[in-house]
Amino acid sequence: MQAGKPILYSYFRSSCSWRVRIALALKGIDHEMITINLIKDGGQQFSKEFQALNPMKQVPVLKIDGITIGQSLAIIEYLEETRPTPRLLPQDPKKRASVRMISDLIASGIQPVQNLSILEQVGQEKQLTWAQNVITSGFTALEQILQSTAGRCCVGDEVSMADLCLVPQVANAERFKVDLTAYPTISRINKTLLSLEAFQVSHPCRQPDTPAELRA
């Protein structure tokens, strides 16, 4: 099957989309982007066309090499296996385990419990507290784990998949007004990573679907 340029389905504010945008930027993978507005028209992810692409009705989705992949970490692992340079997983299996543990802590333990569709079910008056509790509890654990894994980045000094999860989650934390002073290691790593170009070009404030008032 001949495939053209990879196509990323993305929403500027989706933290899971941002993870993949960083991976594509770091690995320098030329691609097209189709934006899916999760709010407009009752949510474009609920359209028939998009559901056929991803029955989970979530972004990101990546069409690449003739296949369609949903779930951000599955996408990043596929990119890593097929476009290994620069690597987003260390060579040492024990360090790879740390990277995946931190990635999963964020991708399974924090993000899904504070995402848009869950917060809608929680109800407007409780949303902020709910999200803050989830993130605070996850970040408390993460801050402790980072004491034994972090260098300049989450695991040692090289950017890894864990960092691709960290930065978008910190942005969510800021959006939900979580006080980050209790997490000096998370804050330090986040700051370091945000100075890198791949994290900047992929940032929610610089996407084609970023509303004018949120642009930077």
Place this chain on the structure above:
Amino acid sequence: MQAGKPILYSYFRSSCSWRVRIALALKGIDHEMITINLIKDGGQQFSKEFQALNPMKQVPVLKIDGITIGQSLAIIEYLEETRPTPRLLPQDPKKRASVRMISDLIASGIQPVQNLSILEQVGQEKQLTWAQNVITSGFTALEQILQSTAGRCCVGDEVSMADLCLVPQVANAERFKVDLTAYPTISRINKTLLSLEAFQVSHPCRQPDTPAELRA
């Protein structure tokens, strides 16, 4: 660092612990088990000793080769990299992507939103409906995805990490009285897998900490 037998920290009913128990059984990895009762004493996962082991206060945790790994999929990926036989990820990167997509769909998209600590926050009167909605929505997507990936198992005919996620999630669905007739492919694969020894010895009804009234 010299390491003895791997130690799995597990709770009989934890679906994430079950995933790892299946992996250990399939790969024939000799190990010890320490049971953590998530309910007794207000939750043994909140003890100082356990928090030092896993700041996320969750099972499973695996101590192996001198390291401590939390997060079930990170554990399984580590086992796969260090004990590759029998394989739990296919050789073809595209099929690996399908396995990881299905695993993440369950491990990020379904399980975390219906786990014990979230249901406690949702409140007793809404718990059942909440869990049913989450599982129904995830299974509807999964049933559709399996149409293009499944053989005898979730991806083709070989047992993979996706199957290790599927069976425990179906058990949760049954516990929450989800009607499974709408998911014939999920039900068929689940039945096939439950006939395998590794899925049976690891089953919640056959663990050292299974209460007498739930034993089978």
